[in-house]
Amino acid sequence: MASLPSGSIRMRDSRSALVREVQLRPFRLGHTPVTSAQWGQATGPDPLPHAEPNVPAHPVTWFNAVLWCNAASVAAGLEPAYQVGTREVVWNVAADGYRLPTEAEWEYAARAGTTAPTYGSLPDIAWTAGDSVDGPQPVRLKAANGFGLFDMLGNAWEWCWDYANTARYGDYRSLRGGGWDDKPWSCRASVRRGSAPDAVLEDVGFRVARGAVGEHGGTAAQGWSATADRERADIRGPLPIGWTPLRSLLRD
Numbered sequence: 001m002a003s004l005p006s007g008s009i010r011m012r013d014s015r016s017a018l019v020r021e022v023q024l025r026p027f028r029l030g031h032t033p034v035t036s037a038q039w040g041q042a043t044g045p046d047p048l049p050h051a052e053p054n055v056p057a058h059p060v061t062w063f064n065a066v067l068w069c070n071a072a073s074v075a076a077g078l079e080p081a082y083q084v085g086t087r088e089v090v091w092n093v094a095a096d097g098y099r100l101p102t103e104a105e106w107e108y109a110a111r112a113g114t115t116a117p118t119y120g121s122l123p124d125i126a127w128t129a130g131d132s133v134d135g136p137q138p139v140r141l142k143a144a145n146g147f148g149l150f151d152m153l154g155n156a157w158e159w160c161w162d163y164a165n166t167a168r169y170g171d172y173r174s175l176r177g178g179g180w181d182d183k184p185w186s187c188r189a190s191v192r193r194g195s196a197p198d199a200v201l202e203d204v205g206f207r208v209a210r211g212a213v214g215e216h217g218g219t220a221a222q223g224w225s226a227t228a229d230r231e232r233a234d235i236r237g238p239l240p241i242g243w244t245p246l247r248s249l250l251r252d
Contacts, residue, residue, distance in 0.1 A: 002031055005026055007023075008023050009107055025213045027209055027222070028209060029147075030209075031149055033139060033158060033205045034057045034068070035055060036052055037054065038057070042071040043068060048060070054140075055136045055138055056205035058205045059202050061198050062199075066089055068098075070098075076098075093220075094217075098208045098209070100206060102222040102224045103162045105223070106158065106176045106207075109147060109149055110152040117190065119152070120145070122184055125143050126153040126155065129180075154182070156179055158204075159175060166230075166245065169194050171246055174192055229249055233247065233249045
């Protein structure tokens, strides 16, 4: 895993035009997405349908990514980051085990100090629709970014910890990075997508982070806040068509 220094990232929501500056503690992030080979090391007899060892593990649901993180943590003698219920997952921000990055961590890592939409020429750094491939490709075949991270853009979308939008999309979780069949405009550091945490999507994998980034019992870290999730979900009055606020947060 790469050790990333403390720093800051400016996060912009294109729909609301809101901009916020996020300060980040040092953390670690996988040099590549979790591969099929790495997936098998933590899950044993639960293989993925695509077993090529060096391609990003896919398709992986958000819930299965969380469970893999906990299993990998136990195997490595680390404290698991997640308490997993039927559909609720609680992140212990003080744990040192494997976990999904927050969106702020992911974008900070992807940009690696750059401010352009991509950290290099897409043909050189990312597998996209322009390569005319029919699935994910082995990791590390394209150039790394300034932090030494490969395949941050293209190849496979990557799950993050954050909800996509608790006001509009219920329990959907965020995805970043773009995939092998996406047009260039989807493979940019700022682009985000969301999907249901149990959705099985062919072009979706994940990358793991590590590092205690808060205190025991904390409910905010690295640009994420449980309070902010709850406040977004607390919409009063008539709802816009198609909006499905995550009401379960309001019952906690």
